[in-house]
Amino acid sequence: MLPIKTADIVVVGGGVMGASTAYHLALRGMKNIVLLEKEQFFGQGATGRCAGGVRYQFSTEVNVRLSLESLPMLERFKEETGQDVNYRQCGYVLVATNEEDAQAFKRNVELQNRLGVKTQLLSGDEVRARLPMMRFEDALAGTFNTRDGLVDPNSVVSGYISAAQRMGVTCLNQAEVRRVNVSGGKVTGVETAHGTIQTRSIVDAAGPWSAQIGRMAGVDLPVQPIRRQMFTTTPLPEAPADFPFVIDFAQSLYFHREGDGLLIGMSNPHENPGFDQNVDEDFELINLEAAIARMPLVEKAGRASHWAGLYEVTPDAHPIFGPTPVEGFFVVTGFSGHGFMHGPVAGKLMAEFILDGKFSTLDVSTLDLARFGEGRLIREYNVV
Numbered sequence: 052m053l054p055i056k057t058a059d060i061v062v063v064g065g066g067v068m069g070a071s072t073a074y075h076l077a078l079r080g081m082k083n084i085v086l087l088e089k090e091q092f093f094g095q096g097a098t099g100r101c102a103g104g105v106r107y108q109f110s111t112e113v114n115v116r117l118s119l120e121s122l123p124m125l126e127r128f129k130e131e132t133g134q135d136v137n138y139r140q141c142g143y144v145l146v147a148t149n150e151e152d153a154q155a156f157k158r159n160v161e162l163q164n165r166l167g168v169k170t171q172l173l174s175g176d177e178v179r180a181r182l183p184m185m186r187f188e189d190a191l192a193g194t195f196n197t198r199d200g201l202v203d204p205n206s207v208v209s210g211y212i213s214a215a216q217r218m219g220v221t222c223l224n225q226a227e228v229r230r231v232n233v234s235g236g237k238v239t240g241v242e243t244a245h246g247t248i249q250t251r252s253i254v255d256a257a258g259p260w261s262a263q264i265g266r267m268a269g270v271d272l273p274v275q276p277i278r279r280q281m282f283t284t285t286p287l288p289e290a291p292a293d294f295p296f297v298i299d300f301a302q303s304l305y306f307h308r309e310g311d312g313l314l315i316g317m318s319n320p321h322e323n324p325g326f327d328q329n330v331d332e333d334f335e336l337i338n339l340e341a342a343i344a345r346m347p348l349v350e351k352a353g354r355a356s357h358w359a360g361l362y363e364v365t366p367d368a369h370p371i372f373g374p375t376p377v378e379g380f381f382v383v384t385g386f387s388g389h390g391f392m393h394g395p396v397a398g399k400l401m402a403e404f405i406l407d408g409k410f411s412t413l414d415v416s417t418l419d420l421a422r423f424g425e426g427r428l429i430r431e432y433n434v435v
Contacts, residue, residue: 071398094208100360134210281316
């Protein structure tokens with residue numbers, strides 16, 4: 052049985068987006084908040100299966116501004132919540148191997164610099180000098196930002212959950228949503244595996260599963276789950292301690308330090324939408340071959356672990372914030388692989404909108420659900 056029958060607001064999804072939203076609502080003084088997570092533990096969905104990268108390097112102003120607000124929140128995270136999230140500013144190096152990407156990188160760096168982000172544009176020779184252990188004979192250009200890096204996803208979720216609970220938020224595991232009750236175009240409650248909670252406000256923060264929750268409320272969300280997978284290697288002592296997060300952009304192939312080895316991933320351009328989170332062994336071999344071609348050192352290592360997770364992808368690779376046609380049903384979803392890094396500010400923005408009726412920290416009103424029907428898409432180039 053549920054320990055609570057009514058709530059002022061119910062947040063669906065116990066990953067970074069839901070945890071941040073619940074925390075920031077409580078921080079603003081809101082009471083009687085319930086967070087529902089279908090899994091046994093919080094943050095075991097898309098958040099717990101991501102690569103942990105955080106970066107300022109985006110191609111649209113709104114995404115750069117989201118990073119400008121969110122990443123400093125991760126830097127202050129321990130001071131604010133008491134939880135260390137192991138923010139390692141190893142830097143990101145994005146590498147262009149074709150002229151189209153090289154020109155886009157130049158435009159992106161100009162945008163980022165204009166917004167105060169000190170990303171550097173690198174020549175092909177500078178890329179090769181910076182990455183001597185890799186084979187980038189075909190590199191035409193690159194970008195580098197020293198403040199990009201890595202953060203532990205599970206620590207961020209647990210930090211927000213613990214802080215929210217200290218402020219009185221009820222956080223429930225194994226509480227899968229089975230139905231959203233709507234009457235007269237307004238939210239009236241939510242039914243879970245353990246009972247019903249009456250509420251007039253729901254935040255759909257269910258990530259790759261957000262469209263399913265939306266359908267329960269009669270709201271069509273253009274969010275598709277896309278599988279992404281990665282693996283870690285056994286120790287590679289030859290890999291330098293300051294090895295950056297490297298992205299071979301054209302292949303969507305990436306490398307970063309993970310313990311004493313490397314974490315390596317690659318996007319499958321032929322992946323079909325779906326909820327399968329099993330590792331595709333055939334594609335893993337393609338990933339491994341591409342990784343060895345770029346970094347021959349990888350051939351010396353064994354595989355330590357591998358897993359797959361889901362991106363929540365929208366048609367323009369930008370998130371959806373705010374209201375829907377159903378009164379009291381709000382969404383924060385569709386981050387297309389960038390949700391973890393933007394989760395801190397996204398929760399703060401949702402708290403502002405729900406309590407004040409507007410986004411104050413950053414105006415993300417253009418990232419509304421209505422833009423898809425009105426043709427106001429804003430495409431992100433830096434998708435990996």
